[in-house]
Amino acid sequence: MGTITLRNVRKAFGDAIIIPGADLEIGHGEFVVFVGPSGCGKSTLLRLIAGLEDLTAGEIFIDGQNVSDVPPSKRGLSMVFQSYALYPHMSVRNNIAFGLKMAGMPKDEIEAKVMKAAATLNLTEYLDRKPRQLSGGQRQRVAIGRAIVRQPKGFLFDEPLSNLDAALRVNMRVEIMQLHQDLGATMIYVTHDQVEAMTMADRIVVLNRGVIEQVGSPLELYHRPDSVFVAGFIGSPRMNLMTGVVAAKHKAQTIGVRPEHMAIIPSGGDVDGTILLTEHLGSDSFLHVDGGEAGRLTVRASGDFAGKPGDKVSLKFEPDRIHKFDGSGRAVR
């Protein structure tokens, strides 16, 4: 089992309130991603679940048991840190075995488990090396190995891939998703990268200034953002957000239209503008358009789109893909 429940979880450092009050239910085997800009409290929330930070108020339950005052060593969770946090004076073997030794497991059993974890993560030939003799990707694997051998109730990942280069990051992302499928364990994953969130998560928790803005599947957040913040944060390139006259036409304070939900037509669209830049990705082209009162807009066009900077275009929004928001930034539906 591995259900995690947060009830009115609050965290403040002195006068600074980091998390004013969070409620969340995480089911067994779920892959939940906490995402938000830096300083939004996502890491703090994870550390509260881990027990590395004390709660200011509220309760945390793991498998229905109140663990609010239980030290991290007794919560039965594993954590993978951004800096890997390997024990520098121990070999890879001992790094992976440390948790099992702490649990007082017999030696031969530890050895068998370490070998199995090492085989899963392609670390077998590095078992006798020290962490400093490993590359970044290998270190990250050791950190993951250390987490999986203990067969915890849940895994906590704190931006585990942000120290890796782009190519390795994509590989490790797939490996972690594969691991989740194989183990079927509950995983909470913190990242500031919304692409990681979109590709990996069963459910995404979007945080902004310590407040949970929205919880939902990647596509729910993508298609039905509850707020301007979520609308602007999820999706790449970003959703076009427009205020003023353009929004007023749709009886809203702010409207949002994604780049792929605008059509380029010769004239008579919702917004007329001038192409400033074109980015050709092969499969698609992204146009940066000066939309006058609508501001600067990003539009997706086909890969062989022939427009050049300076060309006049008219943009037609898909009517049922226009997201409307009121003055407080909440969605109007």
Added chain:
Amino acid sequence: MARAVSPRRRMIFTVLAWSIAFVIFFPVLWTVLTSFKTEGEAIHLPPKFIFFDWTLENYAVVQERSNYLKFAMNSVFLALGSTFFALVIAIPAAWAMAFAPGKYTKDILMWMLSTKMMPPVGALIPLYLIFRDLGLLDTRGGIIAVLMLLNLPIIIWMLYTYFKEIPGEILEASRMDGASVGKELLYVLAPMAVPGIASTVLLNIILAWNEAFWTLSLTTKDAAPLTQFIASYSSPEGLFWAKLSAASTMAIAPILVLGWFAQKQLVRGLTFGAVK
């Protein structure tokens, strides 16, 4: 970043560095040389550098006149004792400051360091009176307490900067791995901190060994360390340069040897934290 240094420049700097080192080392060298001279040659003008009649007579006289071993044992006692008790206090203090800093941690650290800026003679009279009234004058326990307090700020500072370098996440990782506080200390903290503690210990032993002001002021006989041993040769009967030099050489030899073998450890300890 590597900078190209021409062979000529390198040579000039090498010569310069050796010259400066020689100038700094010269008094020690002169003391050692003088200890092998007769009293007459020791004050001979112009001074004789190495061409004189080498003799061990001074060492024999010094050994005969005073009990070197007793002073040396006191020095060892005071240096090790004060270091041990300082560590007992400084390790938990530095841990607390490094890993659970409070609002005033920085201020406390600065305040501790500021005590080193006061001239010790300012505290001499009150401390002397306290020692007299408590019967601590010329006792090993009393001097150990003074030396311990004297070097405590430096020890806490050194350990603090050292502990600061240990990433907190590693300790947290061990907690997540199920380690209790005791096991975290034993298996994760201690092995990582050993080099830092070792260099702190070495430095403190050297500082305590060389401390002269308090040991000269508060001891006479029973607890007198090697500083008293040297001082006893600058006597009112007139200066005996050769014998004084022999006594000095005997006093500094043990710590010089220790320092020589530990220099790598010492340099590492003192420059730790200088470069992130």
